[in-house]
Amino acid sequence: MNRFGFVRVTCATLRTTVASPEANCREIVRVLDSVTDSDVVVFPELSLTGYTCGDLFGQDVLLDGAARVLGEIAATTAGRKQLVVVGLPVRLENGLYNAAAVLADGEILGIVPKQSLPNYKEFYESRWFRPADGTEPLEVEIAGRSVPFGVDLLFESAGVPGLPVVVGVEICEDLWVPIPPSSYQAAAGAAILLNPSASNETIGKSAYRKDLVVGQSGRCVAAYAYAGSGPTESTTDIVFAGHSLIAENGRLLEESARVGDGSPLRRGSYWITSDVDVGRILAERRTTTTFDQGSRFVRPYRRIDFALATDMAGLRRFVPGAPFVPAEGPELHRRCAEIFGIQCAGLAKRVEQLPAGTSLNIGVSGGLDSTLSLLVTVKTCDLLGLDRSVVRGLTMPGFGTTSRTRQNALDLMGHLGISPETIDISELALQTFRELGHQPFGIDCRGLDVPAFREALARRPAGARNDLTFENVQARLRTFLLMSRGFVVGTGDxxxxxxxxxxxxxxxxxxxxxxCSIPKTLVKFLVRYVAEHEFPAGPVRDTLMSIAETLISPELLPASAAGEIEQSTEGTLGPYEIHDFILFHAIRCGYSPEKVRFLSGFAAFTQEYPPALFERTMRTFFTRFFRQQYKRSCVPDGPKVGTVSLSPRGDWRMPSDADPAAWLGHAE
Known part of the structure; x- marks a missing residue:
């Protein structure tokens, strides 16, 4: 475990020697020696004997051998500060239980029996085992010691201050019932749920198995680790999948190879490892108010302490550099289709409430954001059966507009068949400067016409690069012209x-x-998605791809002498990829700046960012995020499409007077 709450979990599929506890013990110890950096290691169901022993479970030789080697495995954990879970049959009074033993630091901490025994089709567990129901004795004598026993055991490590690690265990079929024991364990505080399992492979079962694991991790707001028996179990009638999975809060983190997945069959022991984020799980539970309502169903649990090291090195977990954007491929296309559909559905409902014949006005700059809004508006008209001519696209070139963006705007409007119009705002802006008595970049504009003013701008001193009034006048004139027309479709992301x-x-x-709830890193992918799927060939696609490759800029400052964009948004603020990374982890996950910085060291960004640039960008993010809240306090309606939204009416309520000092202090 590390100080940010990441806990390293390993699920191992064992090379099983059926009915030989000694051989299985040796293999388990060998695997443990290979994963000494893991905090939690879980082996499959009945891993000390094999799941397929059948009537051999009635033999004392097998049961005595399993109990004996359990003590040997426990001894190997001494001094490791590692939690280990192995499966074995356990005798107690007149019953035999399919159970999981939890080991740490040389001790058998407790034994959790299986509650739900499958006894249908290929399964026959009730022939040998008794289902646990909570009425069993609280302790069992095994391996020469008295050990806590029962379905009411949770295992807790104090871990890092403020980040307790609570672990619950259920066994195979327990997950497949209507209300799994892990649901109660999670409600009682377990953030990591372990499942030693033996699940045979049949056609289509792997997908359902994965859905169960991922879904249960989401419902329980927990990490769920599932370790499956492999093909070295007996194959008399069935073949076991060797399928292991690690999920966290509804997302699959790691998945092993399995029988029938097309990869080479693996007959030796193998394992998967991932670092699960207990810190995020606990934060998510605090903010998800309905989770705490589950406490009314909590059963009493005994908690057994164990110790974890807190000096875990590195990070065994994929950290996307663009967390809002799925990996390239079918999932990205599905996500883009879903988002685009939500955008169109939201706008369609609003348009339906407008008087018939109302025009939909949109400022088209030739940049990414206005392009996406225009595409949504056009597709919404198609959805509602409205002629695209009701969309009035207005491009308003000013002193920073380049020929490329202007031409892209005109081409796009023409190709999409909307009603296009151009109003050059240069004269209006110059007149406004005069009325305000403002001298842009120190230039006295009294008596200058637009061409003369442009020449003066080109001759301004090299150091005269910023003039906020110069920018704001142009931006407000554009909105004035748009809103004077009527209903305006917004473009900001x-x-x-x-x-x-x-x-x-x-x-x-x-x-x-x-x-309104689409981050900049996703806008480009959405534009490309529409280009490839709605307009697979022709001038619309070509124009959209040109727009996707254009430098991100508000084009409010003068262009270069060569007519190229000189005002780079990312040059001023820092890369949007970094800002969106911080936005997701700080706002969606509630991470501290230190944890965001830690994750950035492992993130799969599209390029390598120097640490100094990341630090500078993070300071910019937190400074502006706090100081610009007043703008977010009065924003237009718009649909939430992802897990992050800054609408003051929905997801984000923050005082405009909040002080960023504490966050900036942690960003140092």
């Missing part, structure tokens, strides 16, 4: 909203914004 990268009551405002 989630990343801009988080950073306050918009002019208050300008591009900040609209009547409905379908982009």
């Amino acid at each position: 989630l990343s801009e909203l988080a950073l306050g990268w918009c002019t208050y009551n300008a591009d900040h405002m609209s009547m409905y914004n379908p982009n």
Whole structure:
């Protein structure tokens, strides 16, 4: 475990020697010697004997051997600060139980019996075992010691202060019943749920098995580790999958190879390892108010202490550099289709409430955000059976507009068949400067016409690069012209909203914004998705791909002498990939700046970012996120499409006067 709450979990599939506890003991010890850096290691169901022993479970030779080697395995855990779970048959009074023994630091901490015994089709467990129901004795004599026994055991490590690690155990079929024991364990505080299992492989079963594990991790807001028996179990009638899975809060972290997945058959022991985030699990439970309501169903549990090391090195877990964007492939396309559909559905409902014939006005700049909004608006018209001519696209070139973005805007509007219009705002902006008595970049604009003013801008001193009034006047004029037309479809995205990268009551405002909860890193993928799936060939696709490759800029500062964009948003704020990474982990997950920085060291970014750049960008993020809240306090309606939304009416309520000092202190 490390100080941020990551716990390393291993699920092992064992090379099984059926009915030989000694051979299985040797193999378990060998595997444990190979995974000494893991905090928790779970082996399959009945791993000391093999699951398929049948009537041999009635033989004392087998039962005595399993009890004897259990003590040997426990001894190997001494000094390791590692929790180990192995399966074995356990005699207690007049019954025999399919059970899991929990070991740590040389001790047998407790034994958890199986509660749900399958006795249908290929399963026949009730012939040999008794289902546990909580009425069993509280202790059992095994391996020369008295050990806690029962379905009411949880295992707890104090771990890092404020991050207790509580572990629950259920066995195979326990997961497949309507209310698994792990549901009660989670409600009682277990954040890591372990399942030693023996699940045979049949056609289609692996997908259902995975759904069960991932779904239970989500319902329980927990990590769920499932270790499955493999093909070296007896194959008299069935073959075991060797399928192990580790999931966390509804997301699959790691999955092993299995019989029938097309990979080479593995007959030796193998394992999967992943670091589960107990810190995030506990934070998620605190904010998900319905989770705590499950406490009314909590049964009494005995908690047994164990120790974990807190100096875990590295991170065994995939950390996406773009957490809002799925990996390239079918999942990305499905996600884009889903988001685009939500955007269109949200806008369609709003448009239905407008008087018939109302035009839908949208500012089209030739940039990513306005392009996505335009595509949503056009597809919404198609959905509602409206002629696309009701969409009035207005491109408003100013002093920073380049020929590329202007042409892309005109081409896109023409190809999509909307009603296009161009209004050059240069004269209006120059007149506003005069009325305000403002001298942009120190230039006295009285008596200058637009061409003369442009020449003066080109000759301004090299150090005269910033003029907020110059930018804001242009942004507000564009919104003034749009809103003077009627209903305006907004274009700003989630990343801009988080950073306050918009002019208050300008591009900040609209009547409905379908982009409001889509981060910048995802906008480009959505535009590409629409290009490839809605317009697979032709001029619309070509224009969309050109827009996707354009430098991100508000184009409010003068272009270069060569007519190229000089105002790079990312050059000012830092890379959007870093901002979105911080946005997801700090706002969605509630991580501290230190934990975000730690994760960034393992993130699969599209490029390598120097630590100094990440630090600078993180300071920019937290400074602007706090100081720009007043803009988020009054934003237009728009649909939530992902797990992060900054709507003041829904997900994010924050005072505009909050002080970022504490966060900035942790960002040092």
